[in-house]
Amino acid sequence: MARNSNNDRDVSRLRRGLAGLLMAGVLGVLSGSAGAAWQISLQEPVTALAKRVYDLHTLLTWVIGVIFFGVFAVVAYSLVFHRKSKGHKAADFHDNTTVEIAWTIVPTLILIAIAIPATSTLVQMRDTSQPDLTIKATGYQWKWGYEYVTGDAAGVKYMSVLATPRDQIENKSPKGEHYLLEVDHPLVVPVGKKVRMLLTASDVIHNWSVPAFAVKADAVPGFLRDTWFRAEKEGTYRGQCSELCGKDHGFMPVVVEVVSAEKYAAWAADQKKAMAAAADDPAKVWKLDELAARGEKVYAANCAACHQPTGQGLPPAFPALDGSKIVKGPKEGHLALVMKGKPGTAMAAFGAQLSDTDIAAVVTYERNAWNNKLGEVIQPAEVKALRGK
Amino acid sequence: MQASQHAAPAGHHEDASHGHGPTGLMRWITTTNHKDIGTMYLWFSFAMFLVGGAMSLVIRAELMSPGLQYVAPEFYNQMLTLHALIMVFGAIMPAFVGFANWMIPMMIGAPDMAFARMNNWSFWLLPPAAILLTTSLFVPGGAAGTGWTLYPPLSIQMGIGMDMAIFAVHILGMSSIMGSINIVTTILNMRTPGMTLMKMPLFCWTWLVTAFLLIASMPILAGAVTMLLTDRHFGTSFFNAAGGGDPVLFQHIFWFFGHPEVYIIALPAFGVVSHVIPAFSRKHLFGYTSMVYAIAAIGLISFFVWAHHMYVTGIPLTGQLYFMYATMLIAIPTGVKVFNWVTTMWRGSLSFETPMLFALGFLVLFTIGGLTGLVLAMTAVDIQLQDTYYVVAHFHYVMVAGALFSAYAGLYYWLPKWTGHMYNESLGKLHFWLSMIFFNIAFFPQHFLGLAGMPRRIPDYAQQFADFNLISSLGSFGFGFSQLLVLVVVFKAMKGGAKAEARPWDGARGLEWTVPSPAPHHTFEEPPPFDPAEAHG
Numbered sequence: 001m002a003r004n005s006n007n008d009r010d011v012s013r014l015r016r017g018l019a020g021l022l023m024a025g026v027l028g029v030l031s032g033s034a035g036a037a038w039q040i041s042l043q044e045p046v047t048a049l050a051k052r053v054y055d056l057h058t059l060l061t062w063v064i065g066v067i068f069f070g071v072f073a074v075v076a077y078s079l080v081f082h083r084k085s086k087g088h089k090a091a092d093f094h095d096n097t098t099v100e101i102a103w104t105i106v107p108t109l110i111l112i113a114i115a116i117p118a119t120s121t122l123v124q125m126r127d128t129s130q131p132d133l134t135i136k137a138t139g140y141q142w143k144w145g146y147e148y149v150t151g152d153a154a155g156v157k158y159m160s161v162l163a164t165p166r167d168q169i170e171n172k173s174p175k176g177e178h179y180l181l182e183v184d185h186p187l188v189v190p191v192g193k194k195v196r197m198l199l200t201a202s203d204v205i206h207n208w209s210v211p212a213f214a215v216k217a218d219a220v221p222g223f224l225r226d227t228w229f230r231a232e233k234e235g236t237y238r239g240q241c242s243e244l245c246g247k248d249h250g251f252m253p254v255v256v257e258v259v260s261a262e263k264y265a266a267w268a269a270d271q272k273k274a275m276a277a278a279a280d281d282p283a284k285v286w287k288l289d290e291l292a293a294r295g296e297k298v299y300a301a302n303c304a305a306c307h308q309p310t311g312q313g314l315p316p317a318f319p320a321l322d323g324s325k326i327v328k329g330p331k332e333g334h335l336a337l338v339m340k341g342k343p344g345t346a347m348a349a350f351g352a353q354l355s356d357t358d359i360a361a362v363v364t365y366e367r368n369a370w371n372n373k374l375g376e377v378i379q380p381a382e383v384k385a386l387r388g389k
Numbered sequence: 390m391q392a393s394q395h396a397a398p399a400g401h402h403e404d405a406s407h408g409h410g411p412t413g414l415m416r417w418i419t420t421t422n423h424k425d426i427g428t429m430y431l432w433f434s435f436a437m438f439l440v441g442g443a444m445s446l447v448i449r450a451e452l453m454s455p456g457l458q459y460v461a462p463e464f465y466n467q468m469l470t471l472h473a474l475i476m477v478f479g480a481i482m483p484a485f486v487g488f489a490n491w492m493i494p495m496m497i498g499a500p501d502m503a504f505a506r507m508n509n510w511s512f513w514l515l516p517p518a519a520i521l522l523t524t525s526l527f528v529p530g531g532a533a534g535t536g537w538t539l540y541p542p543l544s545i546q547m548g549i550g551m552d553m554a555i556f557a558v559h560i561l562g563m564s565s566i567m568g569s570i571n572i573v574t575t576i577l578n579m580r581t582p583g584m585t586l587m588k589m590p591l592f593c594w595t596w597l598v599t600a601f602l603l604i605a606s607m608p609i610l611a612g613a614v615t616m617l618l619t620d621r622h623f624g625t626s627f628f629n630a631a632g633g634g635d636p637v638l639f640q641h642i643f644w645f646f647g648h649p650e651v652y653i654i655a656l657p658a659f660g661v662v663s664h665v666i667p668a669f670s671r672k673h674l675f676g677y678t679s680m681v682y683a684i685a686a687i688g689l690i691s692f693f694v695w696a697h698h699m700y701v702t703g704i705p706l707t708g709q710l711y712f713m714y715a716t717m718l719i720a721i722p723t724g725v726k727v728f729n730w731v732t733t734m735w736r737g738s739l740s741f742e743t744p745m746l747f748a749l750g751f752l753v754l755f756t757i758g759g760l761t762g763l764v765l766a767m768t769a770v771d772i773q774l775q776d777t778y779y780v781v782a783h784f785h786y787v788m789v790a791g792a793l794f795s796a797y798a799g800l801y802y803w804l805p806k807w808t809g810h811m812y813n814e815s816l817g818k819l820h821f822w823l824s825m826i827f828f829n830i831a832f833f834p835q836h837f838l839g840l841a842g843m844p845r846r847i848p849d850y851a852q853q854f855a856d857f858n859l860i861s862s863l864g865s866f867g868f869g870f871s872q873l874l875v876l877v878v879v880f881k882a883m884k885g886g887a888k889a890e891a892r893p894w895d896g897a898r899g900l901e902w903t904v905p906s907p908a909p910h911h912t913f914e915e916p917p918p919f920d921p922a923e924a925h926g
């Protein structure tokens with residue numbers, strides 16, 4: 001990739017002097033502190049496919065580098081030797097069929113040559129058949145939901161949300177090593193296994209991307225797409241949503257932990273146990289304090305991005321809940337809005353995302369937080385009764 | 390309303406001041422003169438360029454370092470959306486329509502555009518569209534925050550600002566279609582006797598093809614945004630899966646417009662450069678015929694490659710392969726054009742006035758943008774680079790260094806003809822060098838950011854991207870403020886300076902150089918004799 005910066009220098013070389021000096025100066029001074037941050041090529045590949053893509057990109061960069069320097073060597077020669085100021089007289093020619101045919105055919109041959117590896121890589125990339133493991137990822141504004149469809153962890157499902165504290169984003173505390181590329185619950189997969197990802201979205205188009213796997217695929221609401229990877233090295237790999245999906249598009253990373261088969265099996269068993277333990281008794285009657293405390297957590301994970309922790313929202317796109325007519329109105333209207341969402345706005349339907357208890361908790365919290373002191377408790381049974389209506 | 394006066398008797402055409410008719414503001418509102426309208430297009434586009442540029446500086450200020458500093462994420466999204474819409478529809482396209490208005494009649498020996506009143510209407514549609522776009526920032530919910538691509542379902546979520554953007558696009562589309570019909574009719578019917586199509590200046594050829602691209606593609610965009618509008622307000626489900634629609638359908642329609650749009654911007658730029666390089670090489674353009682065929686081929690192929698913007702949307706493998714091969718095909722005619730320009734300079738007698746510098750800058754940077762485009766054409770590699778800063782770098786090399794540098798080349802080249810004065814060469818050269826250097830500082834590092842995996846359209850980023858972003862921001866501020874130099878150069882040339890001869894460039898060819906500088910208000914009321922020595926090829 002050093003070629004690219006050479007391109008850059010060649011640009012300025014058209015006219016030696018000021019341009020070249022300045023450019024080299026700026027790059028030179030800054031590259032004095034070279035480190036990992038100065039990465040100038042694709043991320044290190046950890047799948048065989050990503051390696052092929054990496055090599056294909058390297059090949060292409062060579063090809064375009066050679067073409068660029070070939071063409072601009074001719075230009076540079078003209079610029080130096082065919083100047084009026086040196087007394088060069090213009091020749092009078094304006095057609096040459098042989099040359100024109102040659103520079104049509106030669107590029108065609110180059111294109112055919114690079115099309116061959118490009119085609120075979122692409123064919124391999126699209127072959128999602130015979131996976132060892134299938135996982136469904138659902139894009140939400142602004143988090144990922146994962147659901148293991150097959151394998152040891154079949155049935156396990158959870159949300160994966162940005163873990164970087166707000167303080168770091170607002171520059172109130174120093175930024176951590178994995179700033180914006182860290183989540184509460186990463187996707188966990190076994191090393192060396194072919195993982196097929198099924199992708200969809202619940203609201204707008206998102207894109208699930210992990211550069212080290214050369215994986216990037218749109219998650220389109222209402223449709224199922226797929227892609228795959230087979231990670232060859234244990235470790236944590238990070239990517240980001242790669243399709244503009246609204247306000248917090250920059251804040252929904254993808255984190256994949258690749259672990260050994262044993263660790264994966266142990267993790268799957270733990271997850272299943274934890275899910276069973278966390279399952280709520282649907283008939284339980286909750287007290288205001290404990291339900292509101294739980295609701296605060298649900299609110300922080302699902303609602304605070306738009307409606308803000310203070311309940312003041314970001315009007316007019318994201319209305320305030322503190323003092324809101326709907327929140328302070330009849331509970332049926334409030335519950336219906338939370339469960340069914342508001343079509344045509346960013347207010348998602350949380351009915352399918354959250355359990356009865358969580359919906360009851362968050363609605364209870366909203367009706368009692370800030371200045372909305374309604375003193376009301378919504379029980380999970382009431383949410384259950386509303387489902388399907 | 391002025392048409393009767395325009396049919397003034399011969400001999401009147403030396404009357405540069407055009408003493409009758411409304412004066413002051415009404416002159417500009419009612420004018421049907423192609424030079425007046427061309428001037429208005431150019432000023433309008435420069436004003437929009439400053440507005441869109443200011444927005445890009447908001448973006449680069451926010452991206453100067455990690456963390457959120459100056460703007461909220463939703464406002465950031467609005468900035469990047471309006472920056473793109475304003476630059477594409479408000480700055481670059483009107484700039485080249487301005488050149489077309491000024492130069493096409495003068496190049497082909499016609500007295501004016503074919504439909505002079507419609508020409509006035511085409512221009513005066515632009516300010517309302519610009520007002521809709523810019524004021525949408527101040528309505529509840531702000532402007533559209535979807536990116537210029539307006540993808541649903543995100544665009545369905547937006548507030549009234551989105552509807553304003555949709556209407557702005559409708560109006561701009563009408564303006565473009567009328568302008569295009571005018572240009573096609575003018576070029577096909579009003580050339581001076583003897584100027585056959587294959588002897589026509591190349592700028593006219595590029596605009597002829599561009600106008601057909603506009604006529605074919607703008608209605609497609611209008612259809613796409615109309616469907617968005619009805620999905621938003623009238624309960625249709627073109628793009629809503631829950632109602633049997635498909636969000637990706639919008640992308641197909643949008644890019645069926647969007648890819649020709651790229652060439653709508655690029656082709657007139659090719660045209661300008663094809664005038665400037667021969668003039669300052671003091672040689673005929675090499676390979677005129679193949680240039681014309683290359684333009685036509687690029688125009689045609691541009692309709693068959695749209696889904697290379699959609700490699701990650703889940704289109705079938707066979708679709709990806711087809712679009713990859715079709716996209717690679719575009720490299721051939723584009724290569725032919727670059728080789729022709731290079732060979733035009735070969736064994737010429739080169740001098741480096743500002744127009745030539747900008748044309749050379751165009752050549753170098755556009756070639757870089759074209760070559761990274763070839764990298765992006767390869768589906769497997771594109772999947773790594775889609776929606777990253779590599780793409781941002783790529784299209785800014787093509788759009789800014791391609792279209793904008795070429796527009797500057799044209800501006801400096803024809804400014805003496807427009808104002809009657811030579812511009813200040815030192816200032817012009819300073820403008821070029823500052824632009825060239827700062828452009829590369831701003832955009833070259835973005836290739837590295839994209840390769841390392843930084844997504845585009847994010848207001849905040851991980852720390853490993855901090856250094857290149859800082860360089861890029863510094864470069865973009867330098868680039869932005871350097872552009873104000875153009876105002877100085879143009880105002881000085883309008884006020885005074887060395888008197889320009891009819892043909893201020895000794896290597897320039899074409900009918901436009903046979904009339905005095907500044908060009909009188911009316912030129913070629915009688916078709917001029919066509920001198921083959923003035924022909925382009």
